Amino acid sequence: MRIVLVGPPGAGKGTQAQFIASHLSIPKISTGDIFRANVSGGTELGRLAKQYMDRGELVPDEVTIAMVRDRLGEDDAQDGFLLDGFPRNVPQAETLKKILTEWSLGLDMVLELVVDEDEVVRRLSGRRTCKKCGRIWHVDFDDKKDDICDDCGGHLFQRDDDKEDVVRRRLEVYGEQTAPLVQFYADEGILVGIDATGPVEEVTKRALSALRPLEK
């Protein structure tokens, strides 16, 4: 199964991706996670990406697309993948289509997580991520009083780009560049939207039932 998750920052893509990918036994490929790993690792790619991430802007397409092409070529992605955070604009979507067509493949479904802007801001302002295992938490919704991951004991941190001014820019960038993907994939006939409000487990159930027709 080849699936893309779309939705504004804070919609719950990363949260749902971890459950959906493990349920379907496919890798979760998050461009944001790959960039952050490169930033932490001090690589050249990380240094370049950080300049854009800190401002809430998109990393240039050539860089992002080359990185995704390499990642999709790895062994674990040959039987399917769940993309989270890519594509992020129409040119990236067109290039992804071209790459998959070259490989005689195509996307099966694009799942849109639908949430309003007030909820997204609430979610982003309380987001914490585990440094060790990458699990995503929320200070209020998960009642996190300490900064320790319940899964692995790792330390939780707040992403630099979850600060208020950067969040505002990321939401603008979403509206200008990413939201048009909804129409793009609706025109392709593979878009399915689900209500992404309510408890995490309820959203996972809705996502999995939307994906059920693809399961063999």
Ligand code: ADP
């Ligand atoms: P995205 O990957 O779309 O940017 P995340 O998955 O990182 O979003 O979620 C953003 C924040 O919202 C996190 O703190 C996460 O714990 C929280 N969150 C995700 N889904 C829900 C939900 N259904 N209800 C409440 N909070 C949620």
Ligand code: AMP
């Ligand atoms: P995310 O973890 O998806 O919220 O992404 C964090 C940041 O990484 C974004 O604000 C961008 O700066 C960068 N990024 C992630 N995915 C992409 C992409 N597909 N294209 C360009 N930049 C991206």
